[in-house]
Amino acid sequence: NAMLSWQRTAYHFQPQKNWMNDPNGPLYHKGWYHLFYQYNPDSAIWGNITWGHAVSKDLIHWLYLPFAMVPDQWYDINGVWTGSATILPDGQIMMLYTGDTDDYVQVQNLAYPTNLSDPLLLDWVKYKGNPVLVPPPGIGVKDFRDPTTAWTGPQNGQWLLTIGSKIGKTGIALVYETSNFTSFKLLDEVLHAVPGTGMWECVDFYPVSTEKTNGLDTSYNGPGVKHVLKASLDDNKQDHYAIGTYDLTKNKWTPDNPELDCGIGLKLDYGKYYASKTFYDPKKQRRVLWGWIGETDSESADLQKGWASVQSIPRTVLYDKKTGTHLLQWPVEEIESLRAGDPIVKQVNLQPGSIELLHVDSAAELDIEASFEVDKVALQGIIEADHVGFSCSTSGGAASRGILGPFGVVVIADQTLSELTPVYFYISKGADGRAETHFCADQTRSSEAPGVAKQVYGSSVPVLDGEKHSMRLLVDHSIVESFAQGGRTVITSRIYPTKAVNGAARLFVFNNATGSSVTASVKIWSLESANIQSFPLQDL
């Protein structure tokens, strides 16, 4: 089926076929980036979870390798689940992962590469003393999973790591200490707990610099450092985070803004994005974030197309010095190597209620930078107007018009606009009486296929004095990753066009506001395929 095969991505990481979920144990070793991932070798639906393995020199061009681990021991026979790598000072790699046992108990296991001198890390061995951790008293046997990368503790040779769980409806991050990764001690205090959030999956915990623009090794601590805690909430399938301070000696993390849902209220991505994980890249001194982009159609549709899920384009993560409240996520710079030649550069004045076609060779694989200037008088009008609440998810999508919004970009649309995905800003008056900008992606008309989720995603985004409204979009057939204001707010869209495919896909800019014209400045690059293929092992 030509339509279904068109939906496969050209430069996102995805296996050749079948099901994938979480990114696992990302690391850099001897010139290669390694990505492991939750994989079902037998079907496009979750099950038989195995660790897939791929390598890349640049985080963009990947080569598939043989599986790293398969479910073949009593302690992981029901699945080799999510885990993380810790690289010791002597270069040893400790891979801790969750195993689902023959009795469906969640335990933690240790694995390591047999041969560290192999840049491809082809062979993995499971520690003979596995499991190294079982659920502690008071913790449900199905509520204990996804160990993080460890960081060095206050004592010499001591490591600390966290594992997500819940008690009742309170999501928690348990902390363990170890010196050898085979025996562990549970600390009395949790790293953080948030009532009402349910099971925390795939916890991530790492430092960010408040001064510099480089990323920090997971064990880095000291002045000018804040710590990010991220939990993937099983109940709403979204990745929540907060920035805070971490006192290593007391092992206590305190969110900067405890009022915001007990300090876990921001989301890494307001769209279809889950179970993310960062790693420190020593080659480029940056922290890199991976995330799983799942499907929003039916299982039967996934079986029909023979695959499910992709990984996001890896993103660098930095602390946003300007707001002090948000992280900045941005596609790794290597994605720019896929840009085919010079961009199309255009400036368009968009009158209220207008839409304009932008001519591109192919609208399926694009990197778009767009900034918008709104009329100052209209902005003042917003502030003087009566308070009107706005929220991306409940305020009617891109078809519903206000004084200063929506305006933005329409991707993967057909000529008649019967299928379209608008990504846009909407400025309204906030509760504090000031202008508040929202960044939204509207999936309600993305697809005419049956059984596809039709939501409007988004959130507010800080736009500081003197800043234009700016967005960056990575369009890859059926995936759109959208970044507002340098990555303060991010939305990933999973879309299933039926008409806006092949040569019929179009790109537009639009302004559906009633009260102001908007000047759009856009730069559009065509992106080449990343050409992901199997590693030619016979050539080694």
Ligand code: FRU
């Ligand atoms: C998150 C998750 C993890 C688990 C893995 C199983 O998506 O449910 O908690 O380890 O996937 O595949």
